[in-house]
Amino acid sequence: MAKTQGQRSRITTDLDFNADGKQIGYLRLPHSVHRSAYGFLAMPIAIIKNGKGPTVLSMSGNHGDEYEGQIANSKLIRGLNPKDMKGTVIVLPMANFPAAQAGMRTSPIDQGNLNRTFPGDPNGTPTWMISHFIETELMPRADLVLDLHSGGSSLNYIPSALARMGGDKKRDAKIKALLEAFAAPISYVTTALGENRTSTAAAERAGTTIIGTELGGKGTVDIDGTKVAVNGVRGILEHMGIVKETDITRKRPKTRIMEVKDVSYYVYAPHPGLFEPVVKLGATVKKGQTAGFVHFMDDPGREPVEVKFNTNGLVLCERIPGKIERGDCLFHLASDVK
Numbered sequence: 001m002a003k004t005q006g007q008r009s010r011i012t013t014d015l016d017f018n019a020d021g022k023q024i025g026y027l028r029l030p031h032s033v034h035r036s037a038y039g040f041l042a043m044p045i046a047i048i049k050n051g052k053g054p055t056v057l058s059m060s061g062n063h064g065d066e067y068e069g070q071i072a073n074s075k076l077i078r079g080l081n082p083k084d085m086k087g088t089v090i091v092l093p094m095a096n097f098p099a100a101q102a103g104m105r106t107s108p109i110d111q112g113n114l115n116r117t118f119p120g121d122p123n124g125t126p127t128w129m130i131s132h133f134i135e136t137e138l139m140p141r142a143d144l145v146l147d148l149h150s151g152g153s154s155l156n157y158i159p160s161a162l163a164r165m166g167g168d169k170k171r172d173a174k175i176k177a178l179l180e181a182f183a184a185p186i187s188y189v190t191t192a193l194g195e196n197r198t199s200t201a202a203a204e205r206a207g208t209t210i211i212g213t214e215l216g217g218k219g220t221v222d223i224d225g226t227k228v229a230v231n232g233v234r235g236i237l238e239h240m241g242i243v244k245e246t247d248i249t250r251k252r253p254k255t256r257i258m259e260v261k262d263v264s265y266y267v268y269a270p271h272p273g274l275f276e277p278v279v280k281l282g283a284t285v286k287k288g289q290t291a292g293f294v295h296f297m298d299d300p301g302r303e304p305v306e307v308k309f310n311t312n313g314l315v316l317c318e319r320i321p322g323k324i325e326r327g328d329c330l331f332h333l334a335s336d337v338k
């Protein structure tokens, strides 16, 4: 057990989690550096509350180069009127604030990948302090956590929602209903256990429920992904009973429920080089089918190496940069839940 277990976060805020109304302000993360001895990092946060009711925590910018969720959350902050609500919405639009400010997956201050640092450390560097604050101060207040990711700079996804299902029928049914309420074109479930440093694991430890997304990527703001995020968050707030359904959201599209079962759904680069893909995002592929070729540009007489898919499925995610190192993820698949 870590020595820091039970220690309160050093991150503070002037906002009142129990006050009704719309508060937009900052978390203060103490950050004493050469240019600012007594300074703090000012991380945006909003608390929008009206009376008793469920609490939803909507996070984005867990990875700083994933933008669709950040825009959806900023629209949520401006668009929500406490008068039309019953309950609380906490919005953390730039969860790993230094990374989101830099437009990078990881923090330029400590190279931390927020989604690999839970449960964090109250005495750690900023990324570890942030994950500790989220797990110990924000998640325990929430009946539901939304963690809005995208493919970022190196990947591109068909806009999707995702969740971990564990086999507990009641809990899994609740998660399925949430995925249907978010209504992304695809929802995929994983059963993979073992990774305990993510927001998913943190939410489970905090005793709450979490839904994630992969909304696009390429380091851009995907038009469809942003729409899916905006409508999805609205759908979730309606499902939780925090806001009322509108005529538009009542006609939400049906999501296609898929799964990513194991490592065979992923295709990795076997060599460094230049990758020539031969299938597109959204294609349906078979086990053994060619995914692409690794070219050796500094040895042009050498034949390219063929890369194959390891299972049947739909191409849900593709790598964006052409240059690859051995071990880079090139594609990942999903298959319909039978």
Ligand SMILES: [Zn+2]
Pocket: 062, 063, 066, 149, 150, 152
């Ligand atoms: Zn991410």
